[in-house]
Amino acid sequence: AQSVTQLGSHVSVSEGALVLLRCNYSSSVPPYLFWYVQYPNQGLQLLLKYTTGATLVKGINGFEAEFKKSETSFHLTKPSAHMSDAAEYFCAVSAEVLTGGGNKLTFGTGTQLKVEL
Amino acid sequence: GAVVSQHPSWVICKSGTSVKIECRSLDFQATTMFWYRQFPKKSLMLMATSNEGSKATYEQGVEKDKFLINHASLTLSTLTVTSAHPEDSSFYICSASQTANTEAFFGQGTRLTVV
Numbered sequence: 001a002q003s004v005t006q007l008g009s010h011v012s013v014s015e016g017a018l019v020l021l022r023c024n025y026s027s028s029v030p031p032y033l034f035w036y037v038q039y040p041n042q043g044l045q046l047l048l049k050y051t052t053g054a055t056l057v058k059g060i061n062g063f064e065a066e067f068k069k070s071e072t073s074f075h076l077t078k079p080s081a082h083m084s085d086a087a088e089y090f091c092a093v094s095a096e097v098l099t100g101g102g103n104k105l106t107f108g109t110g111t112q113l114k115v116e117l
Numbered sequence: 118g119a120v121v122s123q124h125p126s127w128v129i130c131k132s133g134t135s136v137k138i139e140c141r142s143l144d145f146q147a148t149t150m151f152w153y154r155q156f157p158k159k160s161l162m163l164m165a166t167s168n169e170g171s172k173a174t175y176e177q178g179v180e181k182d183k184f185l186i187n188h189a190s191l192t193l194s195t196l197t198v199t200s201a202h203p204e205d206s207s208f209y210i211c212s213a214s215q216t217a218n219t220e221a222f223f224g225q226g227t228r229l230t231v232v
Binding site for chain 2: 036041042043044045046049090104105106107108109110
């Protein structure tokens with residue numbers, strides 16, 4: 001079974017500062033990894049995903065994440081935070097790729113990002 | 118493209134009644150749909166996997182008789198919460214994918230409040 005741990009349920013940064021949201025995963029097989037953003041009372045929007053190939057993945061809104069197998073991590077970063085980045089962020093893993101369930105996701109507990117002036 | 122729509126966005130119902138939530142893929146055919154439940158300030162918990170034309174596969178601990186899932190067409194899956202109780206109040210989100218291993222797109226969610 002796979003699992004996801006997101007360190008820090010709340011992260012606060014100043015506008016213009018670096019955003020770093022941490023995600024570690026556990027999987028017995030090569031995983032697919034995802035970051036989603038959720039605004040209040042809305043569904044999830046995919047920021048980026050890693051499946052295979054290049055380990056540094058670039059997503060929408062200036063976000064990127066790096067898959068580090070040795071550290072079982074997939075941390076999300078953005079060089080300069082904007083007020084509009086304030087939201088809940090979820091890391092997710094799918095480890096059922098080999099059985100055709102690559103879209104069945106296990107989510108972390110989420111990190112609330114607050115951006116301050 | 119790849120739009121998934123849930124209806125209604127929010128619903129209030131009385132205890133003991135049933136409520137149906139629809140999940141539609143608007144511009145693609147979805148062989149697989151997933152239903153998640155999100156508790157306040159918590160993560161999303163997978164409830165069940167719905168495959169078109171077959172019975173849904175429920176996760177451990179999810180009552181299939183309480184949460185009825187129907188995936189009758191390639192563009193529509195429904196979740197019916199039967200005999201709703203206040204503890205069923207939650208945010209329910211669906212996702213849909215064209216095939217296994219293709220990206221799943223999420224609906225906007227449905228806020229259910231049982232009074």
